[in-house]
Amino acid sequence: MKAAVVTSLSAPLEVVERAVPDPGTGEVLLQLQACGLCRADVDATRGELPGAPAVPFVPGHEGVGVVVARGTGVRTPRVGDRVALVRRGSRTVAGALAEYAVARADQVVAVPEGISAVDAAPLTCGGVRAWAAVRVARLLPAERVGVFGVGGAGHLALQYARIQGATVVAVDVARAPLDLATALGAQHVVNAGTTEPVAAVQALGGLDVALVLTAAPHVHEEALAVLRPGGRLVTAAQRHDEATMAVPIGRTVTDALTVLGAPRGTREDLAEVLALHAAGRARVVTESWRLEGVNEALTKVLAEHVATRVVIDCADGSTARTTPP
Numbered sequence: 001m002k003a004a005v006v007t008s009l010s011a012p013l014e015v016v017e018r019a020v021p022d023p024g025t026g027e028v029l030l031q032l033q034a035c036g037l038c039r040a041d042v043d044a045t046r047g048e049l050p051g052a053p054a055v056p057f058v059p060g061h062e063g064v065g066v067v068v069a070r071g072t073g074v075r076t077p078r079v080g081d082r083v084a085l086v087r088r089g090s091r092t093v094a095g096a097l098a099e100y101a102v103a104r105a106d107q108v109v110a111v112p113e114g115i116s117a118v119d120a121a122p123l124t125c126g127g128v129r130a131w132a133a134v135r136v137a138r139l140l141p142a143e144r145v146g147v148f149g150v151g152g153a154g155h156l157a158l159q160y161a162r163i164q165g166a167t168v169v170a171v172d173v174a175r176a177p178l179d180l181a182t183a184l185g186a187q188h189v190v191n192a193g194t195t196e197p198v199a200a201v202q203a204l205g206g207l208d209v210a211l212v213l214t215a216a217p218h219v220h221e222e223a224l225a226v227l228r229p230g231g232r233l234v235t236a237a238q239r240h241d242e243a244t245m246a247v248p249i250g251r252t253v254t255d256a257l258t259v260l261g262a263p264r265g266t267r268e269d270l271a272e273v274l275a276l277h278a279a280g281r282a283r284v285v286t287e288s289w290r291l292e293g294v295n296e297a298l299t300k301v302l303a304e305h306v307a308t309r310v311v312i313d314c315a316d317g318s319t320a321r322t323t324p325p
Contacts, residue, residue: 036062063096
């Protein structure tokens with residue numbers, strides 16, 4: 001099988017031939033169809049992800065594939081079932097940047113009909129993270145919600161907030177993500193690259209909820225600054241260092257502000273997200289690459305302000321392509 005292998009923490013991945021692994025007790029073997037990419041994959045290839053395995057290893061945790069073999073003790077899923085990997089805590093190295101991978105049978109979720117593998121793969125991480133942020137916020141209909149960072153997870157959070165009946169203000173520093181936000185239903189957009197975002201959002205009347213999908217501490221502080229009394233800030237940022245944000249104690253008390261963290265999500269959360277997309281209630285805007293283009297795709301993820309979700313199409317040798325907004 002072909003696999004993208006980290007052979008050095010300071011060198012590009014190598015796409016090489018490897019033996020197809022055998023599933024052990026309680027495991028299944030997947031013939032992978034797609035694997036999404038996120039910033040954690042970049043961190044893993046550089047040795048910056050806590051708990052990453054020793055070199056060499058195959059990264060990739062947003063995998064979707066068909067069960068082709070089962071180890072002893074596995075009753076479900078069955079051979080032929082299409083499933084998605086469930087992210088386990090902070091672990092983001094599951095070997096899914098390959099044509100085959102093994103997974104624990106109790107750590108996969110069935111992928112319903114009506115959603116492609118390329119769309120389903122990024123929902124296992126970015127989709128669950130965005131869904132968790134919206135659920136933790138406990139949105140009320142007609143509340144004004146700001147989405148800070150309209151990228152791979154942010155464009156999903158925007159749609160989930162709209163499903164809950166929120167009025168959405170999208171905040172980003174680039175034009176392309178904001179154009180995407182408008183196409184996906186955001187009622188207002190704020191270009192933080194050309195205007196002062198706190199003043200711009202306050203001019204709209206402030207926010208009831210701020211969903212922060214970028215890791216930058218100053219963005220968290222800006223989001224906190226534009227909350228109305230009783231407002232909630234939910235951070236779902238993907239970050240592995242100890243970055244901090246400043247929280248004004250006085251205003252937090254007098255305005256009864258709340259700062260929340262979005263959890264990683266569960267198998268049940270992933271099943272809900274997959275069902276939501278299979279029903280056509282929301283969609284993933286993706287840019288798809290073949291396995292041989294994995295290094296260029298990772299570079300795309302590393303670049304700031306990616307307005308789509310980058311996916312490796314493990315079953316397709318086509319060149320990169322993007323779904324329309």
